[in-house]
Amino acid sequence: xxxxxxxxxxxxxxxxxxxxxxxxxxxxxxxxxxxxxxxxxxxxxxxxxxxxxxxxxxxxxxxxxxxxxxxxxxxxxxxxxxxxxxxxxxxxxxxxxxxxxxxxxxxxxxxxxxxxxxxxxxxxxxxxxxxxxx
Amino acid sequence: xxxxxxxxxxxxxxxxxxxxxxxxxxxxxxxxxxxxxxxxxxxxxxxxxxxxxxxxxxxxxxxxxxxxxxxxxxxxxxxxxxxxxxxxxxxxxxxxxxxxxxxxxxxxxxxxxxxxxxxxxxxxxxxxxxxxxx
Numbered sequence: 001x002x003x004x005x006x007x008x009x010x011x012x013x014x015x016x017x018x019x020x021x022x023x024x025x026x027x028x029x030x031x032x033x034x035x036x037x038x039x040x041x042x043x044x045x046x047x048x049x050x051x052x053x054x055x056x057x058x059x060x061x062x063x064x065x066x067x068x069x070x071x072x073x074x075x076x077x078x079x080x081x082x083x084x085x086x087x088x089x090x091x092x093x094x095x096x097x098x099x100x101x102x103x104x105x106x107x108x109x110x111x112x113x114x115x116x117x118x119x120x121x122x123x124x125x126x127x128x129x130x131x132x133x134x
Numbered sequence: 135x136x137x138x139x140x141x142x143x144x145x146x147x148x149x150x151x152x153x154x155x156x157x158x159x160x161x162x163x164x165x166x167x168x169x170x171x172x173x174x175x176x177x178x179x180x181x182x183x184x185x186x187x188x189x190x191x192x193x194x195x196x197x198x199x200x201x202x203x204x205x206x207x208x209x210x211x212x213x214x215x216x217x218x219x220x221x222x223x224x225x226x227x228x229x230x231x232x233x234x235x236x237x238x239x240x241x242x243x244x245x246x247x248x249x250x251x252x253x254x255x256x257x258x259x260x261x262x263x264x265x266x267x268x
Binding site for chain 1: 137139144146147158161180182184185189206211214216228231256260
């Protein structure tokens with residue numbers, strides 16, 4: 001079921017400062033920031049050749065990543081996104097295995113305009129996993 | 135400087151249980167466990183096509199990941215490993231930019247038999263970064 005690693009998401013308190021570190025210190029190439037109001041974040045993508053790093057800054061205190069940053073003020077790795085070919089088949093198989101899907105269990109449209117689901121980190125060794133249908 | 139993402143390392147308290155979740159629930163293909171006494175870990179690799187996931191279980195209380203698991207008992211994302219072509223050139227450039235290298239700053243031989251260095255997570259938004267020369 002598990003396909004390619006689409007991206008690693010890193011929550012950051014200051015997107016401009018984090019972007020400067022990746023650009024100037026690590027020599028990476030970054031996209032322009034995109035504001036995604038429906039996800040409560042501003043995002044910058046870094047293409048590292050075989051996958052992407054996604055830097056996430058919360059838009060406001062209601063952002064899904066605001067609570068994470070409250071616990072980890074300097075930021076940290078937030079989730080891993082894997083590609084799947086059929087997100088409903090993947091969800092049904094995961095639920096049969098006893099894994100918990102976050103929210104109402106229905107796919108939402110993610111940052112790339114494709115259906116996504118998040119799996120409960122307690123079922124996967126403390127790792128928040130996003131599945132994206134490609 | 136930053137090359138491909140070689141792997142994402144996830145610290146786990148029970149490698150057999152975590153392996154079963156990735157194999158049975160997520161349908162992934164895993165390597166056999168390898169004991170690496172010089173790194174204080176037992177490791178299983180998961181090939182997801184474009185990169186690898188590395189599951190790490192501490193060998194003992196002196197393991198570098200034992201303290202991480204004491205803070206995160208169910209496990210969690212531990213570090214990201216990027217490839218570089220020249221690890222000494224990368225180190226020198228990072229130090230010029232003010233980034234801190236862990237340990238004595240000299241590359242060690244990593245799990246793949248290649249020179250590696252770790253960068254201070256406080257300089258990279260709470261993310262522990264490993265560089266591996268390929």
